[in-house]
Every structure is written in structure tokens, then in C-alpha cells.
Amino acid sequence: MEEFWAGVFWAMKIWLIMIISLIMIPAMFGFSLGISETYMTILMKTLKDLDSSQMAGFHFDCFCLCVYPSGLILRENGSMEKELGELRRSRPKPPVGGDFTLSDCFYFIRRGIESIVEDEVTQRFTSEELVSWNLLTRTNNNFQYISLKLTLVYGLGIFVRYCILAPLRITLACIGLSWLVIGTTAVGFLPNWRIKFWLSEWVHIICYRICARGLSAAIQYHNRENKPKKGGICVANHTSPIDVVILCNDGGYAMVGQVHGGLMGVLQRAMVRSCPHVWFERSEMKDRHLVTKRLKDHVSDKTKLPILIFPEGTCVNNTSVMMFKKGSFEIGGTIYPVAIKYDPKFGDAFWNSSKYSMVSYLLRMMTSWALVCNVWYLPAMHQQEGEDAVQFANRVKSAIAHQGGLVDLQWDGGLKRAKVKDTFKEQQQKKYSSMVVGDDSSSNSD
Amino acid sequence: MGSRASTLLREEEIEEIKKETGFSHSQITRLYSRFTSLDKGENGTLREDQVNFRGFMRTLAHFRPVEDNEKNKNPPTTEPLNSRTNKLLFAFRLYDLDRDDKISRDELLQVLRMMVGVNISDEQLGSIADRTIQEADQNGDNCISFQEFMKVLEKVDVEQKMSIRFLH
Numbered sequence: 111m112e113e114f115w116a117g118v119f120w121a122m123k124i125w126l127i128m129i130i131s132l133i134m135i136p137a138m139f140g141f142s143l144g145i146s147e148t149y150m151t152i153l154m155k156t157l158k159d160l161d162s163s164q165m166a167g168f169h170f171d172c173f174c175l176c177v178y179p180s181g182l183i184l185r186e187n188g189s190m191e192k193e194l195g196e197l198r199r200s201r202p203k204p205p206v207g208g209d210f211t212l213s214d215c216f217y218f219i220r221r222g223i224e225s226i227v228e229d230e231v232t233q234r235f236t237s238e239e240l241v242s243w244n245l246l247t248r249t250n251n252n253f254q255y256i257s258l259k260l261t262l263v264y265g266l267g268i269f270v271r272y273c274i275l276a277p278l279r280i281t282l283a284c285i286g287l288s289w290l291v292i293g294t295t296a297v298g299f300l301p302n303w304r305i306k307f308w309l310s311e312w313v314h315i316i317c318y319r320i321c322a323r324g325l326s327a328a329i330q331y332h333n334r335e336n337k338p339k340k341g342g343i344c345v346a347n348h349t350s351p352i353d354v355v356i357l358c359n360d361g362g363y364a365m366v367g368q369v370h371g372g373l374m375g376v377l378q379r380a381m382v383r384s385c386p387h388v389w390f391e392r393s394e395m396k397d398r399h400l401v402t403k404r405l406k407d408h409v410s411d412k413t414k415l416p417i418l419i420f421p422e423g424t425c426v427n428n429t430s431v432m433m434f435k436k437g438s439f440e441i442g443g444t445i446y447p448v449a450i451k452y453d454p455k456f457g458d459a460f461w462n463s464s465k466y467s468m469v470s471y472l473l474r475m476m477t478s479w480a481l482v483c484n485v486w487y488l489p490a491m492h493q494q495e496g497e498d499a500v501q502f503a504n505r506v507k508s509a510i511a512h513q514g515g516l517v518d519l520q521w522d523g524g525l526k527r528a529k530v531k532d533t534f535k536e537q538q539q540k541k542y543s544s545m546v547v548g549d550d551s552s553s554n555s556d
Numbered sequence: 557m558g559s560r561a562s563t564l565l566r567e568e569e570i571e572e573i574k575k576e577t578g579f580s581h582s583q584i585t586r587l588y589s590r591f592t593s594l595d596k597g598e599n600g601t602l603r604e605d606q607v608n609f610r611g612f613m614r615t616l617a618h619f620r621p622v623e624d625n626e627k628n629k630n631p632p633t634t635e636p637l638n639s640r641t642n643k644l645l646f647a648f649r650l651y652d653l654d655r656d657d658k659i660s661r662d663e664l665l666q667v668l669r670m671m672v673g674v675n676i677s678d679e680q681l682g683s684i685a686d687r688t689i690q691e692a693d694q695n696g697d698n699c700i701s702f703q704e705f706m707k708v709l710e711k712v713d714v715e716q717k718m719s720i721r722f723l724h
Contacts, residue, residue, distance in 0.1 A: 181723060182583075182586055182587070182590065182722065182723060183720050183721055183722055183723060184721035184723060193717075196713075196717070197712060197717060200711035200712055210668070210684050210688060211688075212647075212651070212688065212692070212700075212705065212708055212709060213709055213712045213717075214671070215647055215650060215651070215667075215671075216647060216712075216714070216717045216718050217717070218671065219646075219647060219650065219718065220619070220717065220718060220719075220720065223615075223616065223619055223720060224720055226594070227587070227590060227616065227720070228590070232593065232594075236593060535673075536673055536674075539671065539672055539673030539674075539675060540673065540675050542671055542672060543672040543673065543675035543676050544675075546672060546676065546684065547676060547680065
């Protein structure tokens, strides 16, 4: 019996030594031994082979999935005036202004049913649908059994992901986080010499690199000459809390957020010891002026790290960018936009916070194939003369959406939880009313 | 999760829905995913009107394009849900709030009010309703029956206007 436990301890020691030497130390010093690169190449080749075998073994249904855009319906987006005009074509045009016909309802019925089946907003809060299966159970929605070979590779994939990769990644994540807490606390004890800044950055970057290895993240940074500088504000599209790890792998940022309890709270308190982050109490968040003032103070101090803000305010599924809240654009610093795009083939990074808790989300991340993403640093932007915060926010949003290949939406991400305001319905009613009574009618009540 | 949703829908049910509505297998499973994501309370029905999935599919079936019927290998014995008559019946029932097979002046006013909100006065709306009923009514009962409704809309391209292109 004792031999058994001795054997287990010995195995664990070897395991830890291997991890430290093969993964942690390269991560700390920023070079790579090529292990993850080899893994990624094998993975990509396998998925490509399977892609072609799926295409070869198709039947009609599957083929349509790959050829048509992956939506449920094809919308014809004619305007209200155009569509109602066509419906009324068979009637003689009335002498005075507008008209009402029983056929008007067809337009509204059709648009209503189209929105029930598929709308622009709710589809942004579920995981992106894939064109061909990537061998994860969780994406197996519409793909049917195709071949024995595929099933075997799928089974092998499950074994590799759950029994080999997941424990490895969990170990790395734990090491990374404990290192963050210990390291930042230790640096916090030093007096404010220049070396403190340097050490604090080093500690942060190591921890984030270890965490990134813990997720098998393969990150490609583009246009690094545009990287956010001190005293600026970095804005990016938000897909999950892992965005923070992705961005911080390449530089230090000051975080902004609410103070949490539990593990997050421990992390937050530790991080703030070594370099200034901006954490708000829940009560302080309600006071917009207080929030803006604290951020302004931080930004005006040119020695402090750039603030990282996600103006969407919520996690979106990485197919689109939703409305940017104007608060971050009223602070007045230089804005450095960053676009983050994940490759959904290797793992779905989107955190559906109403469906999964943080822990189950992290476990899902750790049992995906890998996390592949592209980060583009866009040139700095300033608020121009005569441009208000909302227009500036929209301009930055368009730039990010354009770079990342994402759909630029005007809808508020808060619609994930909140009901739609009545003003949208009232707008439509007003428009229709003017078609019923005619635009030049004097009795049109406002 | 998507895979869980499709296992909750049994194969026999999918076959029945296929026969009744004419949707394909993959369309039904994808619409089921949509239904479950809309069904926030997870009790199998969409709120207020308590529409279950069969009812949901039956409603959507009205909107299939008429051309799609030719692709069906086993055409249903009764009239398909997406025929011109059934599409018109669907629209008629939206106006006929009390389901008495007649659109009365009051019902028309109620529906008009829903469509225009607060932007038109009661009198003006009343005169619009009166004019509409006058144009459609043929037997002088001051209501619009389904036959009269069909007659008024005989020149309108209902098949095209009340159709949605469902992708596979």
C-alpha cells in the first residue's frame, strides 16, 4: 500500500518537473520549445482531412449546410414604404395622401415571423454555428453520423482532451494564478523604485503567459507598432474574460472593474499591490461622475499603465460588435482600439453567462482543442471637433468591426437581459401612421 | 446545449411534423433549437399564449413558399398549410379576434389601433375602418366574412408576400 502511494508521489513529482521545465520556464522567458506548435500543426491537418472526408460523404442536407450561409432564413430587407407600396399595387391610388388596405398586415406578419425565427440580436448571444464539425460534442448540433473513421477520431479526441490536456491545463492554471498572487504581493513590499515597475510588469506577464499556455492559446498579434501606450485607454470587443489574458500577454494594462469577493477578490487585491488598477465598489459603480473622475485621474498620470475597457459591457459571441457605451469615450484620453477575433474551429471562446458559470466555462475552455485568436492593434484615435461621445464611440466600433471581420451592430448588448424599449415599437407605429393618413395631413396628431 | 435539445425531440414527432408541415428534417431540428432558446421558462411553451412546439411549427408552416411543395416526396392528403387559401385564412384570423368568422367594425378598429399606436385620432381611425368595410362588404351585414376578405385580396400576390425562404 505504501509502495503505491510512494509510486503516486514519484509520478506526480516527475509530472511537475516536466511541466515546469518544458512549459513554465519557456513561458517565463518568452521563448518556445515548439511543442505547442507541433500540436497545432497536427490538429489543423487532422481537421482539414476530416473536413474533406465530411464533404465526400455528404448527403443533400449536409451539402446545403456548407454552401448556404448558416442562417435559418433568407431575409428580404425592403423598407416599409417599398413593401407596402407593392402590396397596394393592385388598388387605384387614392386622391388624398395615404391609404389603408387589409393587405397591409402581410408586411407586418412576415417581418414579425422572420424576427421570431431569426433576429440580429439573440443570435449574438449563442455560440457561433460551424460550417463543418470540429469533433467536439458541444458543437454537434446538426451533423449526423457520417463514417466510422470520423467516429473513431472523435473518440480518440475525447480521450486526448479530457485525460491528457485537461489535467495539464488545470495544473498550469493553478500554478499561474498562485504565482500571480505570491509574486504581486512580494513586489508590493518593495518601495517605489523604478525596479518595482519593471518587476511588477515581469510578474504580470509571466503569470499571463502561464495562463495562456494553460489554455493552449495560440495568439497572433498584428500591427504591434500601434500598441497602447501609457496614459491611454485601450478599448476592445468583448467575448469572454479570457480576453484579458490574451491582451495582457503582450503588455501591461490597468484593469477596470468591480470588486468581487472570493477568489477574484484575492486576485484583485494582490494585483493592486504591485501596480495601480482601478477597482470600484458596487455602490461606486452607480455614480457615473465618480467613475469618470477616477478614470480621468488615472489617465492623466502618464506613468500609469493604459486602462483596458470593454465598452460593450457584456460578452458577445465574436461574430459581431454591439453598441459601445459612451462612458469610456467621455474620459478624454487617447483611444487605442484593439480587435480580437477567435477562430471557432479550435474551441468556442464565448462565455454565455446565463447558461454557464465561470467554473464550468473554464472547464469547457480547458477541454477544447486550443484557443486560436488574432489580435489587431489599430492606430490611435482621438475625439474630433464637433463629434460627440456617441459618434466617436460608433466610429471606433466601426473600425474594430471592420478589422476583425465582425458585423457592426447598433443594438445594445444589454438587450441580452433587458426587454426592448417601447420607443422602438412607437417609431414603427409612427412611420406606418404617416403611410395611412398621408404625410401632408394636417390632422396627424403627434 | 444544442445537442441536448435535439434529443428531446423524438424521431416520431419529427416525422409527424414533417408530414403535417412539409419542413425537412434539418429545418425542424434547427427550428427546435430556436424554439428552446426562445422558451426562457423551459416549460415547453412560449409564454402568454402557451404555444407548444407543434403549434409553433404549424404557424411557421403557413409561411413556407408555395413552390417548396413540389419538392415534397409525399404530399399531404389534405390541403397543405402553405396554400394561398390557408395563408389568407391565417391573416383573416389575425383580424377576427373573437373567432366568429367575421371581422366586425370593432375588431378592425382594435387591430388598426395596434398598428398605428397613438398617432391617429379615434374619429379618423373610425372613418378608415368604415371605408374599408364598405369596400369589402357585399352582403350588407357590415362585417367582412372570409369570402369577402378573399375577394378584396384576389389581386394581391399573397403567395410571395406571405412567404419566408427557409434555408436548409
